[in-house]
Each structure stands twice: as structure tokens, then as C-alpha cells.
Amino acid sequence: MAETSETGTTSETRTPTVVVDDVHITYTVHGGHTGGRGSATAALGRMLRRGRTAPAGRRVHAVKGVSFAAYKGEAIGLIGSNGSGKSTLLKAIAGLQPVERGRVYTHGQPSLLGVNAALMSDLTGERNVVLGGLAMGMSRTEVRERYDEIVDFSGINEKDDAISRPMRTYSSGMGARLRFAIAAAKSHDVLLIDEALATGDARFRRRSQRRIEELRAEAGTVFLVSHSNSTITETCERALWLEAGTLRMDGPAKEVVAAYEEFTGARATTPKK
Template identity: 75%
Template sequence: MADTPIPTPTVIADEVHVVYKVHGGGTRKGGATAALSRIFSRKPAPGIHEVHAVKGVSFTAYKGEAIGLIGSNGSGKSTLLAAIAGLQPVARGRIFSQGRPSLLGVNAALMNDLTGERNVVLGGLAMGMSREQIKERYQDIVDFSGINEKGDFISLPMRTYSSGMGARLRFSIAAAKDHDVLMIDEALATGDAAFQRRSQARIEELRERAGTVFLVSHGINTVRETCDRALWLESGTLRMDGPSSEVCAAYESFTRR
């Protein structure tokens, strides 16, 4: 009897806490003496509030998994992804990852004043593709996004795009490259049914090539259909981790109360 292969971890989160500061509208009083006092006492300045967005979250992700992150608004899903991608510092705990995790969000930075064509090039370069690779995959990226189905939008500045068109182009650029870890923040919620089917098929391809996909979505059915595992975050804590069907059912029961 052959030995069962040992799954390879791609992301390990070990008791991760994320705390960030929110600047309010308060005014600073007391001048230099008060400022020095705050520094030595380690108290935040007036009008600055600390938000404990992620509280002691631990999990291990493995190659070939598609993991959905679900939870109420403000539960810490996007913050956790940003921490895994190295875009948000961790206050306590540790995150280990294989390779360089790629975070794709609806608000991922592309240049609104540049054409879609130029953004495909810049986005591909930012992900580590060579110009030759971008040239080879350019038409596939445009066709996958579907933004040229009703006109030559790829030649227009991105500021002329709808939010859905911009999100589809961002996903298409990211999906043109294989990733050890790809994190998608609400990108699948912005397309029509045909685009969502193409996106789900592409996620399956990434998984088959030994990648790991994280998907944040408010669409519970999208998580059910796309992911085999789900993490449920609530108020910054990991409430449940397991098969997506079971976690989604528990979350739906919670929201109906």
C-alpha cells in the first residue's frame, strides 16, 4: 500500500493579531510637553483610536486548496488577507508563506489615467511577468475580461470603465500568472454569470497547478461553489474552520437569528 502524500503548507498563521490606528477629528492640546508625556506613557494621541481588527487567528493552508473567507462586514477578512500579503503589519503572532502571496482586490492599484492596454502591461510587470510573457498572454487577458465585448474599451483610459469592468480586468491580469498563493477580495462579485463561470474555472486551474487560492466574498453561494474549505471570521476572531458546505451553513444559521 502506497504512502499517502504529506500535504505541503503554503500559508501558516500563528496566533495573528492585527491592530491599526484610526485618526479621528480630535485636536491636539498641550504642546510639546504633552506630546512628550504621551510618548513616554505610550498612550495614543487624542483623536487616534486603535482598532483590534484580527484577534489571535491561527490556521494552515495547503497546496491545492481553495479557501473562502466569510463573515459580517468589519469582521477582519480583508485585513487578514492584507497581513498575509505583507501589506499590513502584524502586532503579535507570525505569518509564514511560500513564495510571494499575491493579493487581488477590487481596489487594486491600476492607473486610472492610463488605457486598459497600458494597465495590462504595468499590472503584469508588477506581478513579475516579463514583457515577452505579457505580450504572449495579452489577448487572452483581454478576452477573459470581456471588456471589449461592447466596444474597444481596452484602448480607453480606465477612468471611463465601470467598477465591474475595472474589477474584471484586474482579475484577468492576476489570473494570467500562476501563483503559489492568490488572494481574491470580492473580485468575483462584479461580473455577470459568464464571467463568474470563467473565473471559477480559472481558480480550478490554479489549484490543479499546486497553488492555493483565498477568496473573500459576501456571496455565500460563490464560496460554496468555488471553495472546498472556509474560514468564518466574526469580530476579528476565527469562529469556524472546515468544509465550506458546513461553515457556510453555520454562518447562514447565525445570520438568520
């Protein structure tokens, strides 16, 4: 095509991997209860309340009309103050949170980095590596091939044979390292990372930073949610700034982070209205 040379930087020549089209996300918060826990009397109380007032709970409008397109090869940082809707947006991109209005289009299946929930602390590290790998959608042979790599990367076998012990006997740092090693073993088309970089000691942090870089190279697109502005500017070239559920700014990471820092700094010094 002749036009590619002229329109080299427009969206026409690049392949979009995630398109977020005017997305609104709301969710309902039930009065303080989180699931099937609680005493029998509490359950009875809930049943009675449910009978009286049908639309129980408060609705929270977490994301209000966000639109953007992400392209292959991009690493995009999401910044914003607490409760601005960053994690919610990430979950919607992963298809784990329904959108109220608008659409999220993706290339392949975006995945959140993390397997914590699939692991069982009563099982040995060995079995958790297999279980975690399978939970992320790897096949048994893939897990077998990657097994040594995962264990070596986690470094938990450096002192003793910790991998054959139940995970509940691990120190919190060891557990976190093994979890990251398992989660980072699979490459994804679109990878979503929610504050995953701050685990383990300094040496392991460097190693995981390198692994993230590799994953970025293998993955089409990486989204990173972090409260560390330096992590965003080091890892990402583009940043989205969410504030109170709306997209406040979208552009090169350095500019967006600078504007965000100015905003938070200004907020900290000016008295509240």
C-alpha cells in the same frame, strides 16, 4: 516512507503553504484623517495636536489570536460578519499588514488578486495591460506573451477597438472586466481573493468563475473572502469562520457555512441584549 499510507490524512504528509501561528493584529485609527490631504489649517491643527498628546488615535484589535495551517491544493473560504477581521487577516497573510503578536509563515509570496491601484485611467487599455502585468511582477516578455489572452478574456474588444482608448472612457463594467482580466493573468503560489467575483455581467461572471477555478488548479492554495455563502460552498472545500477577530470554526465548508447561517439567522430573529 511506510507511514504515509497509515497517516494519509494528517498534516504530516501534506505540504503546508500558509501557517498562521497565534496571530494578533492591531492598528491605530487616527481621528478621521486618512493621509496627506486636507487644508493647511487642518495640517497645522494636526501638528499642534501631535505636540500635545503623543499617543494619538484609537487602537483597534482586529484579529485576536488566530491559528491555522493551510495546505497545498486547498481552497479556503473566509466567512464572518462585517468587521470580523477577514480582510485584515488576508492582508497579514499577504505580508501587507504587520502582526502585533504571533507569526505568519508562507511558502513563496502570497498575492492579493487585484491590480486596480496600479492602473492609470488616463492611459489606454493597451498600456494599462502592460503596466498592470509589470506591477504584478511579470517580465516584459511574459506580458507580451499574455497580452492577447488578457484582451480576449476581458472581451472589451468585441464591439470596437476599445483597448486603444483611455480607460477613463470605459463604462464601469468594461473597466472592471479589464481589471479582472489583468489581475487573473498571473498564477500564484498562494492566491488571496477578496470579493472579486461580483464584477461584470452574467456572462463575464461565469467566465471569471472558470478562470478562478483554473487559478486554483495552478495555485498551491486559494483564500477567498466573500459574503456570498453560495460562492464559498461552490468554490471552497474548507472554510474558516471569523467572528470579532477570533476563529470561531474551522472545517469543511458546508458545515461551517451551515453553522454560520444558523448563527446569523438566530441573530436576526432574537432581540438584541
